[in-house]
Amino acid sequence: MSRLRIFAENAPDTPEFDSSDGDAIARELQEIGVTFERWQAAQPIAPGASAEDVMAAYRADIDRLVAERGFKSVDVVSIAPDNPKREEMRAKFLDEHFHKEDEVRFFVAGSGLFTLHVGDRVYEIECVKDDLIAVPDGTTHWFDMGPEPSFVAIRFFTEPDGWVGHFTGTDIARRFPRYRE
Numbered sequence: 001m002s003r004l005r006i007f008a009e010n011a012p013d014t015p016e017f018d019s020s021d022g023d024a025i026a027r028e029l030q031e032i033g034v035t036f037e038r039w040q041a042a043q044p045i046a047p048g049a050s051a052e053d054v055m056a057a058y059r060a061d062i063d064r065l066v067a068e069r070g071f072k073s074v075d076v077v078s079i080a081p082d083n084p085k086r087e088e089m090r091a092k093f094l095d096e097h098f099h100k101e102d103e104v105r106f107f108v109a110g111s112g113l114f115t116l117h118v119g120d121r122v123y124e125i126e127c128v129k130d131d132l133i134a135v136p137d138g139t140t141h142w143f144d145m146g147p148e149p150s151f152v153a154i155r156f157f158t159e160p161d162g163w164v165g166h167f168t169g170t171d172i173a174r175r176f177p178r179y180r181e
């Protein structure tokens with residue numbers, strides 16, 4: 001289930017907000033400029049479906065988002081728990097960083113934990129199947145796929161270089177909960 005928890009940055013044990021309601025999550029995130037939507041597949045997606053099948057099931061929403069935001073490329077990333085590079089892939093996103101383009105992800109299957117650091121608050125968002133999240137450029141954040149990662153996600157890019165992270169060097173991510181540990 002999608003879930004948002006909001007903490008003061010110095011109180012990682014006591015969330016001041018906790019909800020699994022999609023509309024409530026979208027409202028809270030809208031306040032900090034983050035888009036959160038729940039999409040519906042036009043047709044069922046079979047296990048092992050190709051990237052083309054995945055994109056076809058969400059074509060209307062993908063086309064709308066690309067038209068609204070001018071994305072230059074869209075791809076599908078898929079990570080299973082038995083991936084031999086899972087530890088190194090997980091580690092890549094675990095510390096606080098930002099990007100010079102929006103980070104936009106749609107979860108087709110599985111789940112992952114995005115955590116945003118905005119002002120003196122921390123927004124922890126568990127994204128699951130059918131969740132779209134768009135984090136504005138410059139927003140400091142980290143992402144945890146967990147020790148047994150399992151997700152399929154559509155990624156939207158405006159820059160030709162793909163994923164480039166700028167790390168802040170802080171330890172804040174280590175003071176907040178990791179995913180499923």
Ligand SMILES: [Fe+2]
Nearest residue numbers: 097099103165
């Ligand atoms: Fe990122």
